[in-house]
Structures are given as C-alpha cells and as structure tokens.
Amino acid sequence: MNDLKVTMNEYLPLRDVVFNTLRQAILKGELEPGERLMEIQLAERLGVSRTPIREAIRKLELEGLVIMVPRKGAEVAKITEKDLNDVLEVRCALEELAVELACNKITEEQIEQLKITLEQFKNVIRNKDLTEIAEMDEKFHMLIFEATGNGRLIQLLNNLREQMYRYRVEYLKDQAVYEKLVEEHDMIAKNILESNVELAKKNIKDHIINQAVSISKSISGVEEE
Numbered sequence: 001m002n003d004l005k006v007t008m009n010e011y012l013p014l015r016d017v018v019f020n021t022l023r024q025a026i027l028k029g030e031l032e033p034g035e036r037l038m039e040i041q042l043a044e045r046l047g048v049s050r051t052p053i054r055e056a057i058r059k060l061e062l063e064g065l066v067i068m069v070p071r072k073g074a075e076v077a078k079i080t081e082k083d084l085n086d087v088l089e090v091r092c093a094l095e096e097l098a099v100e101l102a103c104n105k106i107t108e109e110q111i112e113q114l115k116i117t118l119e120q121f122k123n124v125i126r127n128k129d130l131t132e133i134a135e136m137d138e139k140f141h142m143l144i145f146e147a148t149g150n151g152r153l154i155q156l157l158n159n160l161r162e163q164m165y166r167y168r169v170e171y172l173k174d175q176a177v178y179e180k181l182v183e184e185h186d187m188i189a190k191n192i193l194e195s196n197v198e199l200a201k202k203n204i205k206d207h208i209i210n211q212a213v214s215i216s217k218s219i220s221g222v223e224e225e
Contacts, residue, residue, distance in 0.1 A: 023060060027169070034076060098144055114140075114193070121136045141161070170218055171215050
C-alpha cells in the first residue's frame with residue numbers, strides 16, 4: 001500500500017478516480033486477497049477524504065472484489081477455486097464462440113494486427129515483465145474478440161476480461177508457463193487464420209483449461225499455508 005497513488009483525471013470525478021485506483025490495485029495484486037481496507041488509512045495514502053473511499057469500497061463490493069466481514073469491515077475478496085471455475089466456465093463458452101466467429105469474419109487488417117501482437121508478446125515474454133505480459137496477453141484476446149464483429153459478445157467479453165485480470169496475473173506469476181503460453185497463442189492464431197473452426201475452438205478450450213489447472217494449484221498452495 002505504500003506505493004498506492006491516485007492519478008488525477010480532469011475528465012472524471014474524484015470518486016471515480018479513487019474507485020479506478022483501488023480497483024486496479026486489487027486486480028494487479030497490489031492490494032492482496034484478504035487485506036483489510038481501512039478507510040482512514042486509505043484516505044491518508046491517497047490524499048483524499050473518506051467519502052470517495054467509502055463510495056469506492058461500496059462499488060467494489062458490488063463487483064465482488066471486496067467483501068464485508070462482520071466486526072472487521074471491508075477486505076479484498078480472496079481468490080477461491082469456485083470463483084475461478086465459475087469465471088472460466090463462462091469464459092470458455094464465450095471464447096469458443098468468439099474464435100468460431102473470428103474464423104469467418106477476421107479481416108486482412110486484423111490478421112496483420114494479430115501477427116504483430118504475437119511477435120510483441122514473444123518480446124515481452126523475454127523481458128519477463130509481469131504487467132507487460134498480462135497486458136499483451138489481454139491484447140491478443142481482445143483482437144480475437146474484435147474480429148467477431150459482434151458488439152454484444154465483445155461487451156460481455158470485456159466485462160469478463162476485467163474479472164479475469166486477477167486470475168491472469170496469478171497465472172503469469174509462474175514463469176514456467178511462458179513457453180507453453182506462446183505455443184498456445186501461436187496455435188490459436190494459426191487455426192483462426194486458416195479458418196479451421198474446430199481446431200481453433202479446441203485450442204482456446206485447452207488454453208483456458210491449462211490456465212485453470214495452473215491457477216488452482218496456486219490457490220491450493222496458498223490455502224494450505
């Protein structure tokens with residue numbers, strides 16, 4: 001929490017800036033699962049009053065990122081195996097649909113963007129910067145979503161993407177998965193570009209299942225401690 005800082009935005013009210021700051025801190029693991037959110041301390045750290053802190057915590061609770069514990073107050077929601085499985089089940093169904101549509105609708109411009117992103121992803125993997133890898137991984141999937149041309153599906157996947165960020169970062173903490181991740185991205189892209197719907201759907205399903213298994217092991221290890 002010592003590094004927690006508000007980045008002011010002239011286009012957003014203070015309550016939204018505080019909400020976005022705390023939300024990103026939770027999603028990126030800067031505020032850890034189970035950590036108590038003390039209004040006074042957070043207000044002092046961020047240099048704001050308690051009111052926008054209180055409003056932000058209320059909104060974060062609605063998103064499931066914060067829980068209210070009797071006699072303790074607000075704390076960052078823990079990453080549970082059930083939450084993980086719930087999110088990944090939905091993600092798997094939606095992303096299988098996304099790659100199916102992308103196989104049929106991807107444009108030449110989007111194909112070039114996908115190829116560029118694959119190379120950029122390989123570069124950030126070499127640098128082993130967790131934040132950059134997570135953002136580039138997200139960008140790869142976003143390009144596939146955009147290639148569907150389905151606004152409603154993109155909206156649903158964007159909402160899910162935010163919920164997935166915590167799990168994505170947790171997964172990417174293990175550098176042993178990086179080589180496999182590059183291979184999976186390559187295969188997904190290859191079969192989309194070749195309009196091989198069945199293989200592309202299998203690729204994305206395997207990709208998501210592999211993440212689920214890896215994160216489950218991580219969660220289990222934390223729970224045992």
